Amino acid sequence: MSKKKQDLLEHAEELFYKHGFHSIGLKQIVNEAGVAIMTLYNHFDSKEDLILQVLKRREEKYFSYLESSVSKPKCNSIALSLAQAHLNWIRMHETNGCMFLRAKEEFSSDSNNEIVRYVNKHKNSLIFFFKQLNFDYWESTRLALLFEGATALSEIINVDDVAHELMYCIKHLYKK
Amino acid sequence: MSKKKQDLLEHAEELFYKHGFHSIGLKQIVNEAGVAIMTLYNHFDSKEDLILQVLKRREEKYFSYLESSVSKPKCNSIALSLAQAHLNWIRMHETNGCMFLRAKEEFSSDSNNEIVRYVNKHKNSLIFFFKQLNFDYWESTRLALLFEGATALSEIINVDDVAHELMYCIKHLYKK
DNA sequence: ATAAGTATAATGACCGTTCTATATAAAGGA
DNA sequence: TCCTTTATATAGAACGGTCATTATACTTAT
Numbered sequence: 001m002s003k004k005k006q007d008l009l010e011h012a013e014e015l016f017y018k019h020g021f022h023s024i025g026l027k028q029i030v031n032e033a034g035v036a037i038m039t040l041y042n043h044f045d046s047k048e049d050l051i052l053q054v055l056k057r058r059e060e061k062y063f064s065y066l067e068s069s070v071s072k073p074k075c076n077s078i079a080l081s082l083a084q085a086h087l088n089w090i091r092m093h094e095t096n097g098c099m100f101l102r103a104k105e106e107f108s109s110d111s112n113n114e115i116v117r118y119v120n121k122h123k124n125s126l127i128f129f130f131k132q133l134n135f136d137y138w139e140s141t142r143l144a145l146l147f148e149g150a151t152a153l154s155e156i157i158n159v160d161d162v163a164h165e166l167m168y169c170i171k172h173l174y175k176k
Numbered sequence: 177m178s179k180k181k182q183d184l185l186e187h188a189e190e191l192f193y194k195h196g197f198h199s200i201g202l203k204q205i206v207n208e209a210g211v212a213i214m215t216l217y218n219h220f221d222s223k224e225d226l227i228l229q230v231l232k233r234r235e236e237k238y239f240s241y242l243e244s245s246v247s248k249p250k251c252n253s254i255a256l257s258l259a260q261a262h263l264n265w266i267r268m269h270e271t272n273g274c275m276f277l278r279a280k281e282e283f284s285s286d287s288n289n290e291i292v293r294y295v296n297k298h299k300n301s302l303i304f305f306f307k308q309l310n311f312d313y314w315e316s317t318r319l320a321l322l323f324e325g326a327t328a329l330s331e332i333i334n335v336d337d338v339a340h341e342l343m344y345c346i347k348h349l350y351k352k
Numbered sequence: 353a354t355a356a357g358t359a360t361a362a363t364g365a366c367c368g369t370t371c372t373a374t375a376t377a378a379a380g381g382a
Numbered sequence: 383t384c385c386t387t388t389a390t391a392t393a394g395a396a397c398g399g400t401c402a403t404t405a406t407a408c409t410t411a412t
Contacts, residue, residue, distance in 0.1 A: 004357075020282045022198040025401060036358050037403090047402065097281050101331055105273050106196045108331075123332040141333065142341045149325025155277055156299040157317065165318045173348060180391080201367060212392050213369090223368065 005043040007033040013054045017099050021051055021106050051115055055103060059122050063129065065089055070133060078133055079143065079174035080167065086147050087163045095154040134176075142173065181219040183209040189230045193275050197227055197282045227291055231279060235298050239305065241265055246309060254309055255319065255350035256343065262323050263339045271330040310352075318349065 011033040015024045026047060030037050044050040069085030070078060096102075104119040123144070130140035150166045187209040191200045202223060206213050220226040245261030246254060272278075280295040299320070306316035326342045 002356085019285050020196070020198060022196060023282060023285075026403090027400085038359085039357055041403075042356075096284055097277060098328065101273060101328060102278070102281055104331060105278055106199060108272055109195050109199075120332065127333075138341060138344070141329070141337055142345065144332075145325040145329045145338065145341050145345070146321070147325075148328035149321040149323075152274065152277060152324035152328055153317070153321045155280060156296065156320075157303075161317055162321065165314060165321050168314070169318065169321070169345065169349065173345060178390085202369090203366085212394095214371095214393085215391055217369075218390070 002043065004033075004035050004039055008035060008040055008043060008050070009054055009057055012050055013058060013099075016051065016054060017096055017102075018094060021103060026050075048115065051103065052118060055100060055115070055118060055122070058099060059125075062089060063125075066129065077170070077174060078176050079135075079170050082130075082133075082143065083146070083150075083166050083170050086150065087159065087166065090151060090154050090162075091159055095159065097155055098148065098151045101148075139174070146170065178219065180209075180211050180215055184211060184216055184219060184226070185230055185233055188226055189234060189275075192227065192230060193272055193278075194270060197279060202226075224291065227279065228294060231276060231291070231294060231298070234275060235301075238265060239301075242305065253346070253350060254352050255311075255346050258306075258309075258319065259322070259326075259342050259346050262326065263335065263342065266327060266330050266338075267335055271335065273331055274324065274327045277324075315350070322346065 008029065012029050015029055015032060018024075026037060026040060029050075030040050040050070044053065065088075066082060066085050069081045073081040074084060075081045100119045100122050103115050107113045107115045110116065127137075127140045127144055130143050131137065135143065146166060146169055150162050153162045184205065188205050191205055191208060194200075202213065202216060205226075206216050216226070220229065241264075242258060242261050245257045249257040250260060251257045276295045276298050279291050283289045283291045286292065303316045303320055306319050307313065311319065322342060322345055326338050329338045
């Protein structure tokens with residue numbers, strides 16, 4: 001992948017997450033990335049295409065982060081390891097909510113929008129990921145609920161306190 | 177309050193929640209409400225002022241909804257009654273996330289923005305509301321985590337399944 | 353020479369906000 | 383009852399700005 005394209009993806013991810021998808025203009029992205037606007041359109045079909053590629057890149061990073069936490073677990077409990085990984089992910093970023101849900105929210109008025117469909121797919125992949133680790137449907141759904149809650153609450157109170165309560169919930173609600 | 181102002185607030189709330197704050201233009205709001213653009217500026221100082229008044233109205237509705245659930249409880253458990261009320265609130269609206277967090281997210285790049293400060297205050301009011309019902313800090317924080325999780329997850333999977341898991345968590349994590 | 357990146361300007365549309373000028377209707381005094 | 387004031391609402395245009403996208407033409411490297 002071109003260095004310029006990578007720069008664009010990185011700065012677009014940061015700016016979209018910080019300001020939102022409608023708020024940020026392509027001009028601001030290319031300025032931040034230090035490339036020309038035509039270079040952006042050379043690598044991406046449209047703003048929607050850029051958003052989609054940003055989200056796909058982020059999904060890969062997030063899932064590989066979760067996966068590494070189960071392949072190299074730090075706790076004897078899988079649920080606890082996953083929770084630790086999710087909390088670390090939150091700590092690594094600005095606490096500004098779930099980027100995928102925010103994308104869906106901003107474009108959800110058109111339910112056939114490609115971004116909306118992609119986010120739905122992504123969140124179902126997350127629940128499916130839990131199921132593959134031998135959690136049943138309800139246990140997986142519950143994990144998703146707790147993780148989304150942790151992400152959202154971190155926008156308001158400090159992450160350490162959120163972590164405290166997420167761990168408390170997991171410890172009392174999961175055996176493995 | 178003027179009938180026109182009420183119409184504006186109602187349609188603005190619906191449109192902001194459906195499309196987002198930056199996405200929706202004032203023209204579309206006045207069209208939907210059936211008033212002239214100058215009528216909007218007669219009642220509100222600016223778009224930011226309109227957003228703030230929409231959020232304040234919504235906060236009152238949400239809190240009075242929670243309050244009525246504890247004054248006329250349907251369950252023997254306070255936490256369970258609150259959870260039922262929160263789930264009913266979700267069912268009453270389009271499942272498009274928490275409007276307050278979405279407002280904060282869209283304007284958070286300017287942390288001194290009045291909307292951002294208001295949302296922070298609102299969420300702290302929620303935790304304070306729980307504390308007044310004799311939940312300690314951690315119990316209150318945990319309730320907030322679970323409620324935010326339920327709101328977020330309802331954007332993805334059907335609310336009945338979310339309700340199932342929220343109730344499960346509450347039952348196993350709270351005595352009263 | 354081929355490919356990738358650059359700068360710049362143009363397009364048409366929409367943005368929040370303000371201005372002007374007109375219409376309506378209720379309220380108060382004669 | 384008539385006249386005047388005041389408040390509220392209206393339509394429509396204008397302002398300067400930004401938006402995503404496209405076209406053109408120039409400069410680099412490989």
